[in-house]
Amino acid sequence: MLENALRGGKRYWSLLALWSALIVVGVVAYLVQYNRGLTVTGLSRDVPWGFYIAQLTFLVGVAASAVMVVLPYYLHNFKAFGKMVILGEFLAISAVVMCMLFVFVDMGQPMRVLNVVLHPTLNSLMFWDLTVLSGYLLLNLVIAWVTFGAERKSIAPPKWIKPIIILSIPWAVSIHTVTAFLYSGLEARPFWMTAILAPRFLASAFASGPSLLIILALIVRRYTKFDPGKEAIQALAKIVTYAMTVNIFFVMVEMFTGLYSDIPEHTHHFQYLFFGLHGKNALVPWMWTSQLLALTAAVLLMFPGVRRNEGFLPVICLAVIVAIWIEKGLGMVVTGFIPSPMEKVIEYNPTLLEGLITVGGYGIGFFILTVLYKIAISIREKLEQ
Amino acid sequence: MDDSRRNFLKVAGCSLLGAAWGVPIVRAVSKSFTTEAAPEALRAKQWAMVVDLKSCERDDIRAAAAEACHREHNVPSIKDVEDEVKWIWSEDYAHTFPTEMHTYTDVALRKKPVLVLCNHCERPPCVRVCPTQATWRRADGIVMMDMHRCIGCRYCMVACPYGSRSFNFKEPWSTEERKKLSSDFPTRCKGVVEKCNFCAERLALGKPPACVEAVRQLPDAEEALVFGDLGDSSSQVSMLLRTRHGIRRKPNLGTGPQVYYLV
Numbered sequence: 180m181l182e183n184a185l186r187g188g189k190r191y192w193s194l195l196a197l198w199s200a201l202i203v204v205g206v207v208a209y210l211v212q213y214n215r216g217l218t219v220t221g222l223s224r225d226v227p228w229g230f231y232i233a234q235l236t237f238l239v240g241v242a243a244s245a246v247m248v249v250l251p252y253y254l255h256n257f258k259a260f261g262k263m264v265i266l267g268e269f270l271a272i273s274a275v276v277m278c279m280l281f282v283f284v285d286m287g288q289p290m291r292v293l294n295v296v297l298h299p300t301l302n303s304l305m306f307w308d309l310t311v312l313s314g315y316l317l318l319n320l321v322i323a324w325v326t327f328g329a330e331r332k333s334i335a336p337p338k339w340i341k342p343i344i345i346l347s348i349p350w351a352v353s354i355h356t357v358t359a360f361l362y363s364g365l366e367a368r369p370f371w372m373t374a375i376l377a378p379r380f381l382a383s384a385f386a387s388g389p390s391l392l393i394i395l396a397l398i399v400r401r402y403t404k405f406d407p408g409k410e411a412i413q414a415l416a417k418i419v420t421y422a423m424t425v426n427i428f429f430v431m432v433e434m435f436t437g438l439y440s441d442i443p444e445h446t447h448h449f450q451y452l453f454f455g456l457h458g459k460n461a462l463v464p465w466m467w468t469s470q471l472l473a474l475t476a477a478v479l480l481m482f483p484g485v486r487r488n489e490g491f492l493p494v495i496c497l498a499v500i501v502a503i504w505i506e507k508g509l510g511m512v513v514t515g516f517i518p519s520p521m522e523k524v525i526e527y528n529p530t531l532l533e534g535l536i537t538v539g540g541y542g543i544g545f546f547i548l549t550v551l552y553k554i555a556i557s558i559r560e561k562l563e564q
Numbered sequence: 565m566d567d568s569r570r571n572f573l574k575v576a577g578c579s580l581l582g583a584a585w586g587v588p589i590v591r592a593v594s595k596s597f598t599t600e601a602a603p604e605a606l607r608a609k610q611w612a613m614v615v616d617l618k619s620c621e622r623d624d625i626r627a628a629a630a631e632a633c634h635r636e637h638n639v640p641s642i643k644d645v646e647d648e649v650k651w652i653w654s655e656d657y658a659h660t661f662p663t664e665m666h667t668y669t670d671v672a673l674r675k676k677p678v679l680v681l682c683n684h685c686e687r688p689p690c691v692r693v694c695p696t697q698a699t700w701r702r703a704d705g706i707v708m709m710d711m712h713r714c715i716g717c718r719y720c721m722v723a724c725p726y727g728s729r730s731f732n733f734k735e736p737w738s739t740e741e742r743k744k745l746s747s748d749f750p751t752r753c754k755g756v757v758e759k760c761n762f763c764a765e766r767l768a769l770g771k772p773p774a775c776v777e778a779v780r781q782l783p784d785a786e787e788a789l790v791f792g793d794l795g796d797s798s799s800q801v802s803m804l805l806r807t808r809h810g811i812r813r814k815p816n817l818g819t820g821p822q823v824y825y826l827v
Contacts, residue, residue: 216754217716218733223646227718227731287716287731287755294696294715305695305719366689366817367725520725520814521659525645 180328183557184550190402191553198546205539208532209284217287219532226516226527230537231285233508237387238274238281238544239358240380240507242315244388245271246351247418253344259410262559265330266399266407267392268323269551271351274388275316277544282309284536304361311354318347331558355380368515370448373436379429380507385422387503389415390496397493399552405559416492420480423499427477430506447522452514457524459517462510469505472498604770609795610705611684611762612822613773614804617657619788620678625779626654629679629789632778636763637749640736647733651760652681652775660813678825679789681775682707682728682760683813686820690720690729699757705822706762716755725814726821729759762791794822 212219222229248267251257260267286292300306322344329336359377362368393415396407437445450456455463476498479485486492518524619625633652634641642648658665658674665674684707690699691707698713699720721729735754742751749765752758763773771777776791792801801824804810810824 216732216734218647218754221646222733224648224721224730225727227721282717285717287718287757288714288753291696291713291715294698294713298696298713300695300697302692303695303719304693305717309695361719365693365723366819367723516722519727521655521727522662523659 180324180331180554180558183554186557187553191549194549195546198542198549201538201542202546203539205536205542208535208539211532212284212536213289219530221528221530221533223525223527225519225523225525226513228285228512228516229527230509230529230533231281233512234537234540235278235281235285236358236380236512237504237508238278239312239355240384240503241388241391242271242274242278242312243351243355243381243384244392245319246348247385247389247415247422248392249344249351250348251414253341254348257414259408259414261408262405263392263396263407263411263415265323265327265555266396266552268319269555270388270392270395270548271319272316272323272551273544273548275312275319275354276547277540278312279309279316280540280543281537284540304357304364307357308354308361311350311357315347315350315354318343318350322347327555327558331562333562352381355384362511362515367520369442369444370437370515371511373433375429375433375436379426379433382422382426382429383503383507386419386426387500389418389422390499393419393496394493394500395548395552397489399556403556403560404563405556412489412492413487416480416486419496419499420477420486423473423477423480426503427473447518448514451517451524452510456518459524459526461526461528462513465505466510469502469510472502473506476502602769606767606770606772608704608793610686610793610822611767612705612792612794612801612824613681613684613762613776614790614792614801614810614824614826615679616788616790616826617676617678618826619779619785620654621676622782622785622788624782625785625788626677626679628778628782629775630654632774633760633763636747636766636774637758637761638737638745638747638751639758642734642736649730649732649736649758651730651758652679654678655680661811663814663816664811680726680728680813681823682762683726683819683821683823684760684762686822687818689723689725689819693719693723695719702764706764707759708761708764709757709759711750711752711756711758714756716757718757720757725817725819729757731755731757 220229245267248260248264252260252264283289283292295306295309322340325340326336326344356377359380362371363373363376365371393412396412396415400406434449437449447456451459452462452466454460476495479491479495485495513527517526630650630652633639634650637651639649639651654677656674657676657678658669660678660680684705685701686705688699688701688707691701694700695717696713696715698710698715699707701707716731718731721731732752732754736752737745745751763771763775766773772780773789773791776789779785779789782788787804790800790804792799794802794805796802804826805824809827811827812821812824815821
């Protein structure tokens with residue numbers, strides 16, 4: 180299967196060259212951070228987590244969303260997803276790798292990161308997050324390899340893979356639940372202490388992940404002979420519509436509890452997020468952009484005519500991705516720290532270097548994604564001849 | 565060719581031998597380092613600190629406490645507030661006890677300085693979240709920190725409701741500065757979290773915490789910082805908490821802070 184990654188046209192190699200360039204930039208930037216320490220970031224004593232952990236949160240969602248193609252296909256025998264399922268699984272694999280990279284670059288002592296395995300600590304959600312993420316990576320690698328390998332030979336996949344596929348469904352839910360628990364069980368951070376956080380994470384994941392998958396499927400269909408199928412894309416669009424609506428509903432539920440109760444510890448965070456606090460308002464324009472994009476996208480998606488228009492659809496999907504990237508990345512993570520437990524408003528501004536390292540992380544993810552998709556496409560093209 | 569193969573075999577053989585011998589050697593050496601606690605070591609069921617709020621208003625007391633602590637523990641003085649490392653420092657009353665504030669709280673009171681440090685919680689959130697057990701609570705109540713196991717994930721800082729933990733965003737000392745450090749306390753590298761340890765290393769030698777000792781030497785400051793065992797009802801800290809009104813930071817969170825402030 181892998182040999183397909185080593186043969187390709189000009190377009191394939193230039194795409195890989197582009198990702199490689201981003202990776203080089205990221206690696207060089209990371210070396211600077213490695214040498215000088217996290218002082219090169221905008222992080223501080225008061226805002227100890229920022230851009231990197233925000234990417235982790237967003238990408239765990241993308242990874243988990245593979246379940247939105249796996250579940251209908253394997254549990255409900257929804258045949259239209261037959262060709263889409265491999266794209267979903269490969270997207271999940273690259274997203275999980277990126278998640279791990281973003282945790283890694285956030286560490287103060289990256290060389291000691293295996294201490295997490297050496298001294299397993301069951302009461303730490305960080306331990307569980309790394310455990311479920313590695314497990315999810317392994318599950319997807321095995322499932323994709325075995326099922327797609329069987330498909331290539333036009334034979335039925337072995338029976339033993341079925342229970343593993345079924346296991347991967349709750350496992351996908353678990354990765355995002357554990358990531359939410361990373362935040363929502365801390366007495367120091369009232370903004371995150373809400374039971375809706377994990378459900379909200381899942382809803383936004385099932386909107387942003389399939390949105391990305393739609394865009395990727397449209398690109399694949401346009402530039403290759405492999406067509407994931409119109410029906411599959413439309414089914415994904417419906418999933419995005421429901422998930423985005425539920426996500427907006429969950430955000431409103433969260434805001435109601437936080438604001439109606441009128442407890443300053445809760446309201447201050449929302450105030451900072453949407454209007455600024457003590458004259459500090461770095462996140463305000465971002466947050467309003469996000470809300471505007473989210474609402475517009477959700478409303479537009481509700482019209483079947485708009486959804487079916489494949490010219491509009493990727494634009495709406497992009498709006499969904501950007502909205503959720505802002506909302507649950509920067510908005511959710513950073514606002515948990517502002518105001519601080521001492522009720523001080525100390526803001527966070529990511530630095531250029533942090534941005535470049537992040538670009539490198541995405542570069543690695545997209546490199547893996549391109550190689551994996553190339554393999555899938557080459558085999559599909561052969562099968563369809 | 566033969567020569568290099570022989571060399572390879574030599575190196576491989578030696579490495580194997582080394583690895584085989586390594587285990588018992590490491591065991592023997594580590595055993596020789598495991599020492600019993602010194603007979604003069606101070607022991608307690610629950611260490612606690614009682615801070616007199618009135619005394620905190622005195623500049624000399626606050627300065628002496630912070631200075632002694634930071635010298636004892638090689639804490640670097642970093643000017644940039646983003647990267648600051650501090651174990652015991654002054655915070656104003658309004659930010660130390662935010663829930664005590666009301667619309668009519670006097671501005672003067674709001675601005676009164678208070679000494680703050682790690683609260684050595686009975687149920688420490690930092691210990692709960694640490695993925696490597698680099699921070700843990702001892703039987704005598706001290707929340708310890710192993711700066712050499714810490715991976716620098718900063719989850720403990722995220723979990724601490726008191727902002728008591730600092731992260732080494734950069735190398736704390738240059739090689740030159742490091743040579744001049746006077747204290748025996750372990751130095752650390754960048755990328756790890758640190759905080760007050762109630763001077764566990766001094767207690768083991770029978771000495772009180774550095775801040776307490778330094779403040780006690782000032783005139784009329786015997787009871788500014790009092791350190792002792794709350795498990796012993798006849799200790800000075802127990803007595804103070806029985807006879808005077810003591811408050812704690814964010815007691816409603818249930819963390820059980822062991823630094824008490826006398827009003």
